[in-house]
Amino acid sequence: MNQEDDATEGVYDATHGGPEGAWDDSDDAEATRRDAGDAESSRASRGWWDRNADEYQSEHGAFLGDDRFVWGPEGLDEAEAALLGPADGLHGKDVLEIGAGAAQCSRWLAARGARPVALDLSHRMLQHALRIGEGDLPLVQADAGALPFRDGSFDLACSAYGAVPFVADPVKVMREVHRVLRPGGRWVFSVTHPIRWAFPDEPGPEGLSVSASYFDRTPYVEQDETGRAVYVEHHRTVGDRVRDVVAAGFRLLDLVEPEWPAWNAQEWGGWSPLRGNLIPGTAVFVCERD
Numbered sequence: 001m002n003q004e005d006d007a008t009e010g011v012y013d014a015t016h017g018g019p020e021g022a023w024d025d026s027d028d029a030e031a032t033r034r035d036a037g038d039a040e041s042s043r044a045s046r047g048w049w050d051r052n053a054d055e056y057q058s059e060h061g062a063f064l065g066d067d068r069f070v071w072g073p074e075g076l077d078e079a080e081a082a083l084l085g086p087a088d089g090l091h092g093k094d095v096l097e098i099g100a101g102a103a104q105c106s107r108w109l110a111a112r113g114a115r116p117v118a119l120d121l122s123h124r125m126l127q128h129a130l131r132i133g134e135g136d137l138p139l140v141q142a143d144a145g146a147l148p149f150r151d152g153s154f155d156l157a158c159s160a161y162g163a164v165p166f167v168a169d170p171v172k173v174m175r176e177v178h179r180v181l182r183p184g185g186r187w188v189f190s191v192t193h194p195i196r197w198a199f200p201d202e203p204g205p206e207g208l209s210v211s212a213s214y215f216d217r218t219p220y221v222e223q224d225e226t227g228r229a230v231y232v233e234h235h236r237t238v239g240d241r242v243r244d245v246v247a248a249g250f251r252l253l254d255l256v257e258p259e260w261p262a263w264n265a266q267e268w269g270g271w272s273p274l275r276g277n278l279i280p281g282t283a284v285f286v287c288e289r290d
């Protein structure tokens, strides 16, 4: 897919014409740590993922597979982990995937007889879902903090590194997920393991020495020459994330820290076999709505 492709058919847009990636994510964006609120973070994410969707999919698409459900760079596969419950129990379940990207996980769920809806803020990411699946799934463009669904619409919700690491107000997202889930529904999401924030984001030995305070929640921001954020990531400690899910009314059933498997020799940004064998890279929160 190239940037000229502009298929919109098959994507329901619930962003109400919000700001698109209107400004340039130039290579000379400055990396800093500073506050970034909800609106600024959302706008930056939408622009960044629109501009970088092609590169992301060409770089990671083979590892992700078109219809696999991978929780993160370690390669933990839902087919083995069954964090959403046994695969044979997925049949007929309404599932919301948040920050779905090209909807690989949703495609895996659909193959098990579930009825997934793939939601993402980035139109370009959803175009990749169309490229792979040719309209095989419902695709919704929306912000995870304002889900365009009725209360109690889904049996399950999931997210592999989608939305949660990028939002300023994660409790708002947790509450929205809680609202659209039916009682007893499970919500499973993966994020960068919070310990990673204390280390440089480098795959080699330089990424093995603590360089920042784990307790510093100041967001990581890349900004253009006018000071506008073009990329934002938000840090929460492990305790913060637990409090976020509990504040939204969930019970935390498990916190999975996938170990780096021997078969996985590939690097993904700052994730690497070297670091993966020493410190966790991903945290997967398994939550349930009462």
Ligand SMILES: C[S@@+](CC[C@H](N)C(=O)[O-])C[C@H]1O[C@@H](n2cnc3c(N)ncnc32)[C@H](O)[C@@H]1O
Binding pocket: 042, 045, 046, 049, 064, 070, 098, 099, 100, 101, 102, 119, 120, 121, 122, 125, 142, 143, 144, 145, 159, 160, 161, 162, 163, 164, 166, 167
């Ligand atoms: C690291 S990618 C993960 C995509 C996919 N889950 C995967 O494993 O390849 C993060 C995704 O989250 C989406 N995202 C970021 N902020 C979001 C938000 N506020 N609401 C919905 N999606 C968001 C991005 O557009 C992007 O597709």
